[in-house]
Amino acid sequence: MISIRKYLDGPEAVAVTPAPETRNRRSTLEVAAVYLDAYRSALTDFGRCSVDVCASTGAPLENSLVRTSDGLASSRSADLVAASAAQVRACLKEWSHNTARHFQQKxxxxxxxxxxxxxxxxxxxxxxxxxxxxxxxxxxxxxxxxxxxxxxxxxxxxxxxxxxxxxxxxxxxxxxxxxxxxxxxxxxxxxxxxxxxxxxxACDPLTHLRNRLYLEDQLAQRISAGSRFCVAILDIDGFKSVNDTHGHVLGDELLKHFAAELRSACRSSDIVGRWGGDEFLVLLDCGIDNAQAQIDRAVKWACGNYTVQGTEGPVKLTVGASVGLAEFAAPESMKELLDRADAAMYQNKRAGRPPTKIA
The missing domain is CATH 1.10.287 (Helix Hairpins)
Incomplete structure (x- = not known):
């Protein structure tokens, strides 16, 4: 039976086994892939939870864990996994100390x-x-x-x-x-x-938009009051390839630029925030028709050509975004509303249709 380490080291390290053991080898490869995916998912979830615990100290940890998870997606090296584990332990230790100091100060x-x-x-x-x-x-x-x-x-x-x-x-x-x-x-x-x-x-430390915790609180208030409002979820197309090609530093700069343009294109009454990673959320206190027109205008303004400063100089990028729009329909829950907007966004991304998609 092939070891997980051999799987992580890559196909060149996998020894040729007799035909009767092909099924066992495939099973081991599948198990190793599941473990690796679960590890990456746990890193992302822990980073998101750390922001909920303490926004000021959790944001740097979330960014670090997301980068570690992205790095593992492009490589299966056992040495890289071991190095990432050591890095994660160091990040968690630093986060715990910073969080303790933060609450002591408060x-x-x-x-x-x-x-x-x-x-x-x-x-x-x-x-x-x-x-x-x-x-x-x-x-x-x-x-x-x-x-x-x-x-x-x-x-x-x-x-x-x-x-x-x-x-x-x-x-x-x-x-x-x-x-x-x-x-x-x-x-x-x-x-x-x-x-x-x-x-x-309530502020996202990277983009200076509202953070996820604040957005969830605003959504809960409107749902509890039975208000009429819409939610738009925006996802930057191909953002992972920007990180992979130009590095996370340039990726972070692009997020800052995109966030600033999105905020300037929205009305003062709209709540604009970073939902997580390269996803943004806009909360609009109006019906679907008005929200549709407003989001179309905002996306048209925010998407387009950007010149972003990277570690090796300025880089020109053409940025697009997929959008899902949904209007609150009582008595649905926050999760159901967001699931509809999220599904519309992914449908829009797969179809490659105009910027917005009404759920």
């Missing part, structure tokens, strides 16, 4: 917020205590006035305490305003940091 930021709230509460408490002491002192003085028989002395005492009361109230207002201003400044700073963190968590 925990520290939450601690800062809690400390600021505690300090503000303490400042307000101290101010209130001072005001209470001052009012108590004035009340005591006023009680003493009642025991005076001299009207002039009583008047002077009242005037003095009235002045003290006014000064205390003025001081309370000043201190209260200072504490309030300080608290508002801290709240504004924390709101800015929170908004930045939310924007970062």
């Amino acid at each position: 925990a520290a930021e939450v601690k800062q917020i809690l400390l600021a709230m505690a300090q503000t509460t303490a400042a307000v408490t101290q101010r209130d205590q001072r005001c209470t002491d001052q009012l108590t002192s004035i009340t005591t003085s006023l009680q003493r006035i009642t025991s005076l028989d001299d009207i002039s002395a009583m008047r002077r005492a009242i005037e003095h305490n009235a002045a003290n009361l006014k000064a205390s109230i003025d001081r309370m207002q000043v201190e209260g305003r200072a504490v309030l201003d300080q608290m508002q400044a801290k709240v504004a700073a924390f709101e800015t940091k929170l908004q930045e963190a939310e924007d970062f968590a």
